[in-house]
Amino acid sequence: MSFLDKLFGKKNSADSAKERLQLVLIHDRTDLTPAELESLRDDLIATVSRHVEIDVTAMQFGMEHDGRTQRLVADIPIKSAARRRASSSRKPKAR
């Protein structure tokens, strides 16, 4: 890896190999494709939104690994009740 490559922010190939493998191994181990993961994320958003109002833009969603165990981690910020009341003056319709 030359000095110029570093200057222009080109990554070492070992780093690329590791990052790519991390993703591939998660999919191999869980048998979930990126598309399936995406659809799981959408379902999760829809389900949670039925109960509370969430901030989808600040949401974190992904796979993490702990040794050889895979973990689905979702961090979903909930909009505060006060802010919700302020933003919607009308009372929500009773269901």
Next chain:
Amino acid sequence: MTAQVITVTSGKGGVGKTTAVANLAVALASNGSRVVCIDGDIGLRNLDVILGLENRIVYDIVDVIEGRCRLKQAMIKDKRLPNLHLIPAAQTRDKNAVSASDMTRLTKDLRAECDFILIDSPAGIERGFKNAIAPADRVLVVTNPEVSAVRDADRVIGILEAEDKGPGALIINRLNPSLVRRQEMLSADDVLDLLAIELIGIVPEDEGVLIGSNRGAPVALDPKSKAGEAFRNIARRLKGEEVPFLDLESGSSLWERIQKLAGRR
């Protein structure tokens, strides 16, 4: 005392399974252990040439299983190390000539006669691989610090866990220390981080391995070879000894040390 059955496997072909078996066998036998190695790669036998025993084959593993000879008759004794034996694979048959229970029965008969039974598994995750791991007490997974070998090793480790063979212990083979220092090759730590299993050895890339194969004299017989030393250390670990890992990744040349001091690497 009954022998330990150790199967060496990898998923991907060409990462050095057969070389690892040959070297571990030679290293264990030089240390006084009684070793029998079994070539599990039916139809593509190679362990005989790597060990330099190809001219002495009369019977093979399929002859034993199909009752054409006694087990003892198929065991080729190594002239350099009288306590090392090889049971060769059949060259003209395929994997279907052997079943998992055949392998278990064969090793059961051998266990009383030796200290270590090393099985060289074929590449892949099909029948030959399943046969090779069936009798194993311990599985060694060989990989190279390279994307496809690591990915395949992970698949194999997953299957070993699913089949209750334990996660296995990892041999990282053909590590090139200077490429690792330039960060153009996965380091041993990177591979361990990805695969998350116990490490039992790191073997540096060494032209002596090829030269040893050419001659039918595994590099573990050469006291000066670095790869040979790494294999001898793995053999000692298999016997339960605590042996520190070789320091392969720190800079060896003066120029590399200067660069390291200057913070370039």
